[in-house]
Amino acid sequence: MTEPRELLLAGVGTMGRPYLEAAARLGVRARALESAATWDSRPTALAERFHRVSGDHEESWAGAVAAAVAERVPDGLIGFAEPQVVAAALAQQRHGLRGPSLHAAVVSRNKALQRALFGAHGVPQPEHLHVTRLGEARAWMLQRLPVVVKPLTLSGSQGVELIRTPEAVEEVLARRDGEGRLLVETAVEGPEYSWEALVREGDVLFENVTAKETTPPPYFVELVHRCGHDLAPEAAARVRELTSGVLRALGMDTGLVHLEFRMSADGPVLMEVAVRTPGDYLPDAIGLTYGFDLYEAMVLLSVGLPLPVLPRRPVSFAATVFPTASPGTITGIGGAEEVLAHPAVVRVRLRKGVGDTVLPLTSSSRRLGHVLVDAASPTEREDAVKFVRETLRVTVTPPESQVV
Numbered sequence: 001m002t003e004p005r006e007l008l009l010a011g012v013g014t015m016g017r018p019y020l021e022a023a024a025r026l027g028v029r030a031r032a033l034e035s036a037a038t039w040d041s042r043p044t045a046l047a048e049r050f051h052r053v054s055g056d057h058e059e060s061w062a063g064a065v066a067a068a069v070a071e072r073v074p075d076g077l078i079g080f081a082e083p084q085v086v087a088a089a090l091a092q093q094r095h096g097l098r099g100p101s102l103h104a105a106v107v108s109r110n111k112a113l114q115r116a117l118f119g120a121h122g123v124p125q126p127e128h129l130h131v132t133r134l135g136e137a138r139a140w141m142l143q144r145l146p147v148v149v150k151p152l153t154l155s156g157s158q159g160v161e162l163i164r165t166p167e168a169v170e171e172v173l174a175r176r177d178g179e180g181r182l183l184v185e186t187a188v189e190g191p192e193y194s195w196e197a198l199v200r201e202g203d204v205l206f207e208n209v210t211a212k213e214t215t216p217p218p219y220f221v222e223l224v225h226r227c228g229h230d231l232a233p234e235a236a237a238r239v240r241e242l243t244s245g246v247l248r249a250l251g252m253d254t255g256l257v258h259l260e261f262r263m264s265a266d267g268p269v270l271m272e273v274a275v276r277t278p279g280d281y282l283p284d285a286i287g288l289t290y291g292f293d294l295y296e297a298m299v300l301l302s303v304g305l306p307l308p309v310l311p312r313r314p315v316s317f318a319a320t321v322f323p324t325a326s327p328g329t330i331t332g333i334g335g336a337e338e339v340l341a342h343p344a345v346v347r348v349r350l351r352k353g354v355g356d357t358v359l360p361l362t363s364s365s366r367r368l369g370h371v372l373v374d375a376a377s378p379t380e381r382e383d384a385v386k387f388v389r390e391t392l393r394v395t396v397t398p399p400e401s402q403v404v
């Protein structure tokens with residue numbers, strides 16, 4: 001009798017738990033690494049052992065992953081989120097495990113590295129400037145307005161800001177000049193999308209396009225993800241050309257890719273790429289849209305077990321919706337039961353309740369939670385999204401003053 005395969009999952013939290021659940025369904029043994037911050041809520045029944053990670057920076061994860069692998073080399077290793085990507089890739093390369101490649105992992109963690117690499121490979125992307133202090137970019141920005149300022153390594157729209165006017169340039173310089181290294185880019189006009197793909201040894205096994213709805217400038221926080229978006233044939237061909245170029249430049253080997261782009265008047269333009277599980281419960285919505293479990297597919301891919309034939313066309317139309325409220329203190333939440341009773345609503349998961357503070361919506365970490373919907377057609381999906389927005393009511397008492 002052959003021993004079951006073993007998966008090591010670096011980082012679990014809430015959104016990584018489906019990997020452990022998928023491993024259990026597939027008969028794959030699982031160990032996991034969890035940070036001290038979420039140690040008390042770790043799902044102990046889903047893994048044979050948890051390794052505690054003292055910090056939440058890349059170096060602490062790298063040490064913890066190396067120690068766990070030294071104890072016993074697993075058949076597969078998944079680095080769940082941004083802090084675990086390079087840590088996992090180091091161990092994957094050292095022990096011959098399947099992964100995106102160390103090159104892809106390192107490049108994906110730094111937006112300035114991405115711009116330098118993709119520029120050398122002719123990938124369409126914004127004109128950009130990498131500076132050690134924002135003040136160095138003053139003249140550059142004034143000559144190219146509107147521009148976008150973004151940090152090199154953060155995710156979830158943290159620190160991303162659109163600057164439209166000379167007055168706004170002076171204001172952002174006064175506020176962010178001491179922030180350290182930043183990337184400044186020309187703003188690209190056009191709708192925003194993401195491309196999610198399962199890749200094995202450089203070959204795309206599955207791909208999906210997600211249409212994004214965001215807050216207005218300057219912060220572009222994502223409010224709705226609509227999976228299974230159907231691009232026109234010419235646009236789809238241009239997107240395929242873009243994504244193929246990015247994968248080649250990355251040296252992408254095996255794993256999940258999450259690539260964001262805008263569709264400008266001249267075609268798709270790369271915003272950024274990650275080689276890890278996309279956030280915002282996108283794997284849940286993608287799985288519903290295409291009728292397969294993306295977490296199970298990733299576990300099989302990681303431990304080297306055969307994958308089923310993966311679908312190419314949607315069988316349903318799912319979306320994640322993120323409720324919003326004005327800044328202040330939450331005094332009431334209504335309509336959650338009515339929303340959950342809607343036939344197209346799969347779940348309602350709120351992170352805040354009565355008495356909690358709502359901060360200005362400058363990044364995805366400040367959203368109130370999410371609603372997952374799944375409908376038989378794009379029209380029914382839009383009806384469900386509208387119903388969620390009109391029915392789920394969050395009332396707040398405005399603050400006398402609010403610090404961003």
